[in-house]
Each structure stands twice: as structure tokens, then as C-alpha cells.
Amino acid sequence: MEFQQVLKSRRSVRAFSDDPVSDETVAALIEAATWAPSPLHLQPWSFVVVRGGEAKAKIKALCEQAKQAVIAADGPDWVKKYGFDFLDQAPVLIVVFSNPNKGGLGGYFNQPLGALQGSSAAVQNLMLAAAEQGLGSLWLTFFDPEALAAALGAPEGLEVAGVIPLGVPAGEVKAPPRKAPKVFSEAYGQE
Numbered sequence: 506m507e508f509q510q511v512l513k514s515r516r517s518v519r520a521f522s523d524d525p526v527s528d529e530t531v532a533a534l535i536e537a538a539t540w541a542p543s544p545l546h547l548q549p550w551s552f553v554v555v556r557g558g559e560a561k562a563k564i565k566a567l568c569e570q571a572k573q574a575v576i577a578a579d580g581p582d583w584v585k586k587y588g589f590d591f592l593d594q595a596p597v598l599i600v601v602f603s604n605p606n607k608g609g610l611g612g613y614f615n616q617p618l619g620a621l622q623g624s625s626a627a628v629q630n631l632m633l634a635a636a637e638q639g640l641g642s643l644w645l646t647f648f649d650p651e652a653l654a655a656a657l658g659a660p661e662g663l664e665v666a667g668v669i670p671l672g673v674p675a676g677e678v679k680a681p682p683r684k685a686p687k688v689f690s691e692a693y694g695q696e
């Protein structure tokens with residue numbers, strides 16, 4: 506697939522078919538993730554591959570809890586209809602962790618998010634590599650990340666960059682249109 510086509514074919518997929526995703530494919534996607542840039546090349550990411558059972562149930566329960574927290578706090582109405590069936594459907598979830606101690610020098614000059622930025626780049630690489638293989642994915646963050654890290658037994662302090670359900674999309678997903686970006690010249694706000 507041509508690169509522009511890969512970029513544009515990646516969609517947030519929230520319904521998956523029964524088709525499996527092999528361990529080899531998962532390994533290839535994680536390898537693609539590791540080609541992301543990171544501060545001082547510290548490669549702050551790590552991954553937990555979840556295929557089912559207890560770990561998946563814990564993730565889903567934390568997502569349901571987060572949804573209930575939004576509803577209890579009178580959050581946006583659409584959340585009531587947002588379901589997590591895609592977690593059951595997806596044959597594999599990849600949880601991407603980020604080590605905040607691997608953020609490079611940014612801590613010295615008011616830039617503490619380097620590790621998460623690198624890990625987010627890794628997530629995007631993974632999702633684009635999935636799109637190139639005809640797989641759908643979702644960057645899911647609808648949970649308390651500390652609770653999720655603890656539920657999966659992550660060492661203290663590791664952050665969660667995202668949970669990425671992966672699978673063959675069940676049907677086509679329409680691309681949400683893009684706004685024209687704000688682009689200025691020489692100074693913010695200057696045409």
C-alpha cells in the first residue's frame with residue numbers, strides 16, 4: 506500500500522470480525538512501533554499483548570467503571586450509549602506502556618512529557634502498520650490508567666499510553682472529515 510493510502514485508510518475501528526490475528530503479525534506490528542522516535546533514543550515503550558481471559562475482563566471492567574464515572578458526573582450524554590463490545594470482539598489488545606523516567610532532558614526545561622510523546626509515536630506507528638495489513642485498530646484511553654497499569658501488574662510508575670484493540674474490521678468505517686488546519690506564518694495568528 507502506498508504511504509498516503511496507509512495514512513488515510515487508518516480508521517478508529519470499534520467493531521471487529523471473528524478473523525484471527527497471528528502472533529507473527531502482532532510481533533511485526535510491535536517491531537514497527539519500535540521504529541518511532543524517542544527522546545535520546547531511550548525507547549520508553551513496553552507492551553503487554555492481551556488475547557483474552559482475565560486480563561481482558563479486567564480491562565473491560567475498568568472501561569465500564571470509567572464510563573460510569575463520566576455518567577455519574579453528568580458528562581456528555583452520548584457516553585451512555587458508548588459500549589465496549591469491541592473489546593470482546595478484538596482477537597488481540599496491545600497495551601502500550603511508557604516509562605516516564607525515559608523522557609530525555611525535557612525535565613530540565615519544563616518539558617516533562619517526552620516519554621509519553623515517544624510512546625505515542627510508537628502507538629501511531631503500530632496503528633499505521635496495522636492499517637497497512639488491512640487490520641483495524643483503536644487508540645483506547647477510556648479508563649483510569651493507574652488502575653489499568655496495576656491490574657496488569659506493571660511496575661510502579663509506568664504509564665499507559667493506550668490500549669490498542671486490533672482485528673479485521675467488521676464493515677467499513679467512514680472517515681470523519683478533517684478540519685482545515687490552522688497554519689500561520691512566522692508568528693501564531695499571523696496570516
Ligand SMILES: Cc1cc2nc3c(=O)[nH]c(=O)nc-3n(C[C@H](O)[C@H](O)[C@H](O)COP(=O)(O)O)c2cc1C
Nearest residue numbers: 515516517518519643644645646647648679680681
Ligand atoms: C490519545 C487518543 C485517545 C483516544 N481515546 C479514545 C477512546 O478512549 N475511545 C475511542 O473510542 N476513541 C478514542 N480515540 C480515537 C478518536 O476518537 C479518533 O481518533 C477520532 O475520532 C478520529 O477518528 P479516526 O481515528 O478514524 O481518524 C482516541 C484517540 C487518541 C489520539
